[in-house]
Structures are given as structure tokens and as C-alpha cells.
Amino acid sequence: MLKKLMVVFSLSFIVFLCPQMSHAYDPEYYQEPYRNQVHFSPEFGWMNDPNGLVYYHGLYHMYYQYYPYGLLWGPMHWGHAISTDLTHWIPQKIALYPDAQGHIFSGSIIIDKKNDSGFGKDTMVAFYTNDRKGIQDQRIAVSHDEGQTWEKINEPIMKNPGIKDWRDPNVFWYQKDKKWIMVLTTHNKAMFYSSKNLKQWTLMSTFGPTDQSKGVWECPSLMRLPVENSNQKKWVLQISRTEGSPAGGTGVEYFVGDFNGQHFIQHRKLKRRDWVNYGADYYAAIPWNNLEGPRGERVTIAWMSSWKYAERTPTTPWRNSMSLPVSLTLVKMGDAFRLKQTPIYYLKPKDGHIRFHHKTIQPSTNILKGHKFKVGEIKAEFDLSKSNAKEFGFQLREGNGQYTRIGYQVTTHRLFVDRSHSSNFHFNSDITGVHAIHMNPTNHKIQLHIFLDHSALEVFGNNGIRVITDQIFPRVNNDGMSLYSSGGHTVITSFVLQPFTSIWGSSPLVSNIKKWQTIKGIWADSMSGKVGQTEDEGSILSNRMGKNFVYESDVTIINRNYINKGTGTGGLIFHSDKVAKNMYVAALDIPHKSVQLIKVCNGKRQVISQKTMPLKGNQTYHLKVIVQQNLIKIYLDRKLMIEKQNPTFHQGLVGLYTFQSSSAFQNIHFTSKP
Template sequence: MGTRRALMSILLVTALLLSWTSSEVKADVKNETGYQEAYRPQYHFSPPKNWMNDPNGLVYYKGEYHLFYQYNPYGNQWGHMSWGHAVSKDLIRWRHLPVALKEDDLGMIFSGSVVVDKHDTSGFFGGKSGLVAIYTSAGESQQQSIAYSKDDGRTWHKYKGNPVIPNPGLKDFRDPKVFWDDQTGKWVMVLAAGDRVMFYSSTNLRNWSYMSQFGADQGAHGGVWECPELFQLPVEGHPGEKKWVLQVDINPGGIAGGSGGQYFVGEFDGKKFTTQQKGIKWVDFGKDFYATQTWSNTPGRLIWVAWMNNWQYAQDIPTSPWRGAMSFPRELSLKKVNGEYVLVQKPVQEINKLREDTRVWNNRIITPGTELLPVRGETLEIEAEFQLDTADEFGLIVRKGTKEKTIIGYNVGNQTLFVDRTQSGRTDFSKDFPVVTKAQMKPKNRVIQLHILVDRSSVEVFGNHGETVLTNQIFPDLKSQGLELYARGGNVKLQTLRIHRLKSAWQ
């Protein structure tokens, strides 16, 4: 144990020296890459260089969306976790800022959240409002700490009384998500603790009391639970009805293998969460949607984003000088489908700002085989409605090249929406990458609706207006930009097809 402590001390001192010698200027981070590398996302967020994973501290404050994220300032592999930082006025165009929180003598800065302390409950702001970050300090053990900013998130001061929640003797004890609970007049924290979550409360963000836990006999338990989230949503079409949604990620043990996310719908009484839900509800059926977090302080909207990657191969994806990207931001709602509560996700409407050309087709019969469309592109938004006919399978082929293609299809007999990336481009870096991901999805009045976002290295598929979602990375050649419709075993009617070219958010 003494040797381990000595080694950790040396590593921490080395990290601190590196951080002290790095630039401390508060100007924007210069973008030196041009954002034109082969697999560089053109409208999904990625850092200019180095490693990135979980979104952290998402908050809307004084007209800015803040995106903090797990970041290694020194390389493109996981390690030296700090909080990177970017801001946006519209969730589309991001401005990079210097690292916000760096590792210290309590350890690396793991995931966490940021809240607007509107009434200065913390006492940090002299009666005014400000931002408070609640995060995990990961050293010899995982503990919860706080920091505060008086200048709109540009500079941060770590609380001298950290940690505010010492580790109770658990190996995995991390990822605090905090919100203000109107019904109790307290701050509530949901925290990942092994294969369950714990709830704490506070009146001042400094002193926390344990309340309850959830998950011992609920949900999937194939791995460690991480990055929990608790929020309330109205139920569409049911005036006055609201439900609480508890989202929690799991690694390994996700529905598509490796990392994944599940959610529970139920009630929260200010102390404990309960659910009558049977079975497991998955957030996303693709391989690459993990560590989701909502932006706090967005009245009238609930928006989240996720790390678009999977721990099975996250450190091996063929990107440089950066590694890691975020999903496109999604607006959330809740509806009842066949008596079950379903979380609905749709791309935020701000995507309209990126549309620069739109083509529309209506009422066409797609016969067996493939039909090349007169549209090519590496950054596309596709909206399609298919009416079932005699086809056994149908869909679209995107990022088509001489030897590459990604298939987004629907199997009528199995009522399954799927994404096949086995021939999508570079797949040789991991045996877990070339797969077909799929999800059960029933037609609505014999119609299948698809909303698809295609970028240089990703495909996000929203089925039946966001009730079923699949998110997957792909790494095709830049020249693979073909787009096709296809049908097998019979005909399908294409009721409507809209294709929008999307311009880069970085230019």
C-alpha cells in the first residue's frame, strides 16, 4: 500500500507540474487543425486534439450553452482526466475555451454536473447568482467535490473543504448529477455506486445527506452503472400527467455489446425513486451512445447529448489528432405507446441552420434491387416515410463507395430496424466494430418513418419520430458519398423523401 501511495504521489506531482507549465491564458483555444481530417465530424462536436469522453457540466447560462467534457490535455489516450470546455449560442457552432478543471492532489477530475445557484444557496457569490460544478475527485478513492465560477464559467475555484462527500468504502462511487427540487426546496444529487444509484440532498451544495438508493433488483446488471440522470417530463397527450425518468449507463452489458444506456420511468417523492416498470428500456440500440447528460437551466426544453463511442474500442478508433466526438444534441419528450411510457429523442430544431440544399421526392414505388439517388454527400440529413407493400426488407444505403456501404434497413417479418456497418469502411481496429445493430420497431398504420443524420464518421437513425434510436460510428473513405434506396423480396412505397445537405458547423 505504501508503494502504491508513493507512486500515486509521484504521478500527481508530475501532472501538477505539467498543468502549471501549460498555458493559463483565458482566451479562446486556437483551432489549428482546420477540422478537415478524414474522419473529422463536420457538425458533431469534437475537440481540436487529444482524448475526449463523457459530456460533463452541461448548463445554459446567460445565453450560452456550456459543454464541459472529460479531456486529456496531454494526449489522445485516456488519462489525466480534466474538464475541457466549449460554449455555443445555438448548440451548433462551438467556441473552444481553455481547460476548466485540472487534476489536483485529490486526483483526476471525473464526470459531474454544473448548476446555476440562482439564490446563492452556497454562499459563494455574495448574494448574486453563479455556477457551481459538482464532480468526482478520483485518486486513491472516488469522492465528490465542488468548484464555483463567478465569471460565467471562464475561471473556476475549487472549494477548500473538498471533498464534500467522502467515499463510504465503495470501489465505484462517481458521476454526480445535481438538480434543484422544487417540491422539497433542496438540491438533489443522483450518484452512481457500483451497480445501483444513490440519492443525496443538500441545502447549500456543501453539506450533503444520504437519502436512498435504487437499482438493486431493477434493470440490467451486466456491468458497472455510470453517469445517472433524473428528470421530470410531461406525458404527451395526457394533460397534467408528469413522470420522472431515471437514466443510467452501464458498461459492459449494453444492448449492443459493451457500453449502453437504460432508463426507468416512475415517481420521485423527493427522497426515493420508485418504478412499476417491467423489463429493460434501452436509451439507444446502437453501439455508440454513452454517458448521456441533459443541459440544466433550459426552461421549456430538455436537451441531452452523449459521448459517441464505446469502451470496447474507444482508444482504438482511427482518428487523429483527436479521439472522441459527441452525438448531435437531442430534445427529449415522453409518450405512451401501447400502454408503455417511451422516451422520445429528436435532433434539436437548430439543425435547420445547417441546411443549404433540399431535394424532395414523393409517391415512388421502389422495386427489388437498388436505386441510385442523384445526391451525394458526407454530411446529410434524411427524412423518409415508407409504406409497407410486398417487400421483405427495404431502406437506404449511405456513404456508398466502390467497396464500402452502410445499410439502414427495416426487416418487415421481424419488425426490426437495423444498421449494418460491417462494410462501412475501416473496421479492422476491433473485432467488436463490424456489427449489425438492431431494434424492434412496429409500423404505424403500415408506415415506417426514418430521420437519419449522416456525418463523416457517424450515422444516427431516429425511427418512428424518435421512439427508436440507433447511433453508430463509421469510418468510410472520403470518396464514399453515394446514396441509394433499396428493396428486397418485393416492392415498397416511398411516400416522402427529403434530403438536406448540411454545411460544416466549423467553417
């Protein structure tokens, strides 16, 4: 049985279909160290802010800031993934590319149901910030095939009025006045615009600054949320801030108030600041457009990292993940309104389930000793009226002197995550090891809902009133756990631990070769096949060795610059030693427009034969190598290009090669000949 979606939306709101789950589990796909198994991450490359979130015709579209050619932030693209349940994601091709006009920064997507824009009824319209050498303006792109292909309208709809850091348009329909609203942010304020046709926009008002804190406001969203146990609804303005969060870095602040179609008026100014999340790794949270729950709940997702160290996390061939999506409502607490977050997940249980009720935990015991836990959820409720402990909680991913502690301090009423002993990875010095927030008991009870992944930890306290999200990077084999009580005993009224299987299915690589070992560069399976990326020379070797054989693949050298000029080389390695220092390469050289036979001796490349061909980047070619009795034949699209006697290497491993490029290989097939 699949786990029921843990959110109160009706079946008409969530579509329970999941094509990804029908795929067989693949031990090679999405299984790198630290690769999260129930949180979204791209197949390869750098990712940051989610943007363009929209629900349409049963599909949840998630676009995101993406640099596919390395592990550091670079010229921004819009990546794309789709889901039918907000849990299992299927990567799609890149939606928007940077060009000579500029980089593609964050934004939003709406469904133009009445053709207000003139681009056609039910057209998807994407709003994004175009950044050209630091000068930012607002532009649109349109899709007539439900988000699969996009046409950029390169003239800006809003030219920069001389404002720095003027970006991240969030657009929604305001039914009362029958107009479109856009929220933009600048250095330390939000700006509200209106439009009837999605092309001409009028500034109505601004909100902020709210304090003198350093940092920049980014990724705004304005939404109307229901107040639980009432008929009220209040407007919530979310702002991502590059500095000043409780964890010491980036974070998402929210303000509760009213919106009259022109101005946002904060409900009441508080001495404290309200944060969506009190961990270090939660940023750029925005809602899905065209999507509301039966009471008006909204769904958001966030980038699970921090600009303080995002470029230094120890992952490859990808960098950064998304949080779990959450459903948002408000709760009245005294004379203030607090955000409540309910995680949305639809995951398949795995063996290892643990359940018990009404146990007393003594300081000297660990009733979870011997149990192993890496990916899944914990639900626990503690009764403070029957306890005298000063602190209680869990230690997860224990081993080799490492652990992450999730606990509650009774006298100070503090929920905390302590990752100071989580891993060998040294976070930036101004990011504290302990992230904590005040959380009062409810009827003398404390509830913890914890999600653990290979490099992620999300803690929802007291039904989502308090949330802490942190990355952790423990040793891969750390899987121990403890339930601890300090300074006295603790009564736990209920406990459920449920491991989950991975959301990732089988690799999209089509090949009769199953095992590969990266030698140089960044290599990953993707919807394009096996992709290699490098600024220098990259190679990956298989476990297949041959003397006489047929070795072939579809090869695409991917354009990586803005003017669509092909760069780099990619090809098939054969007769290689175990470290790719001595080998042959049948290569497609885009800059020199030639098919080449390259000999590598002690790491030095030499072109020993070539055939001029009008090769182009982003075009797929079929490359085949036949070796028989020391004669090498290289074919391109079934035409013989090179025929050469083999005087140097007579047998060895086969593999893939890329040089100063990103190269994709699909339909890879090796047949040994007698």
C-alpha cells in the same frame, strides 16, 4: 435561409445567435479524415463524457472529460465549449485541471440563484468526482464569471464512505421540498442525497440493482418529463452502463417512475430493459441544467463512442465526438411509457438538395444512383400498406466495396443499422456488425430521420421513438448512395435529402503561412494557435522556404503535470530539408531554462549555442529568428539572445518544433528578405 430548429421549443428557449457562423469556411480547419462536420469534437486530444451541462444568460455551456495531451484516456480535465444554438460550438480554455489532489471526473453544474452555498448569488457551482489512485470523493468548484474561470474548493464535500466506483454527481433543484438533490452511482445502484446548502449532504435512499448484469453504473440523471398528448409528467432515471447494452458494449438505460423527494419508484418492472439508444456509440447522456422547454422538455447530449474500442478509432489529432443534442419527452404506449427523442439542430443547407413524393421503388432500381452524399440529413416515409417488400432502406457512403446499410425488415418489424461493411476499421470482436430494435409501424407507415457525418450515423425511427447511433469510418472518397427495396416493391410517400455545411468556421491560428505538413507528432489548429504534442520529438513544416528572412511567433510551452512544473522544449524550425532530418531550431528549453540554437543532422540533435533565461511553462514568449548573409540572430521578447554564424545549412523550409512537450504557436509570421 437557415434551417429552422427542428424542435417544438419557443423562441425564448433557444437563442438564435451564432457568432461561429459568421466566420468564413476554412479548408484547413477541422478537415482531417473522419473529422465530423456537424457533431462536436475537440480541436485536439482525447474526449469522453459530457459533464457540467448548464444554460445561462443565452449561452449553452458544455464541459466534458478531456485529456489534451494525447489520443488515449489520461488524467482527466474538464474541457469547455459554448454555443448560442446547441449546434455551433466555440472551444474555450480548459476549465478544471487535475492536480496533486487527484483527477477531475464527471459531474454537473448548477446556478446558485439564492446563494444557498454562501459563495454568492448566481454563482456557478460545479460538482465533480475527485479520483486519487482509485479513491473517489465529491468536490466542488465555483465560478463568478459565468463559467470562464474556476476556483476549486479542495476539501471534499462528501468523503468516500468505503465504496468503490462512487462517482458522477448529478445535482438539481427539487422545488416541492425546496432542497437540492444529488444522484450518485456506485457499482450497480443509484444513491439519492439531499442538501439545503450544497455542502452538507444526507443519504435518503438507493435504487437498484435491477439485474445481475456485469458492468458499472455511471453518469446518472433524474429528470421530470412531460407525457405527450396528456397533462401527465413522469420521472425518468437515466443510467449509463459499462456493459450489457443491446449492441454488446456500453449504453444508456432508462427507468420511468415517480420521485417523492426521497425515493425513486419505478413505474412498473418490465421483463425487457429500456435503452435510450440501440447503437454501439451512445454513452454518458446527461441533461442541461437551468433549461426546460415550455412543456418541461429536457435536452441531453451523449458521448458518441464505446469503451470497447474508443482508444482505437482511427482519428488524429483528436479522438471522439458528441452526439447531436436531443429534446426528451415521453409517449404512452399501451401500459408503458417510452422515451421520445427529437434531434436539435440549426444547420445551414448546402447545394445538393433532393426531394420527391409517392414513388415506387423496385428491387432492380436505384433512383439515387449518381448522387453524392457525405454530410446532412435524410427524411423519408414509407407506406407498408402499398408495399410488398421484405426489406427496404438506404445504403450510404458507398464505394470501394464499402457501405453502411440503414434498413427496415417488414416481417420482423426491425429497424437496423448494418456497419459490417462500413470500413476497414475492425471493431472489437464482441461488438456486432448489425444493431437492431423492434419498431412497429404507425398507421402502416415507417418514418426514418437520418443524420450522416464523416464518421457518424444517427437514425431516428418513427419520430424518435427508436434511435440508433453508430460510428463509421469509410474511405474518405466514398460518397455514393442507394435507396433499395428487397423481396418486392416499396412505396415511399416522401423523401428529402439535405446536405449541410460545416459548423466550423475559420481557424483561430493567426499566420501569414497557410499550408503545413505534419512530419512527426500531433499538430492541430486551436484557440491557442498551432499546437504540437509529442512524448518525443515533433515537427511540422510549412511551404515557405528562405535563405535570408525574418521568422517569428508567440510561443507557449504548456505545463502537463499536476505540480505546475514546466516540461519540454518548443521552437521555430528553419533551413530544414523536406523531412525535418536536417535543420536548425531556435528553441525555448523550459527544463534547462535556456534559449537554444539546435542543429539537427540526420536526425541527431546538438545544442550549438544557448543563453540562460528564467523561462517558465504556461507563459507566452515572442521568439524571432533573423537570418542574413549566413548570420543567425535569435531574439526573445525583442532582446538579442544568440548571434551565430551559419556554417552548415544555408537555406530550407521553416516550421515548428516540439520536444517532450505540448507547445502552442500563435501570430506566426514569415518575411523573406532579399
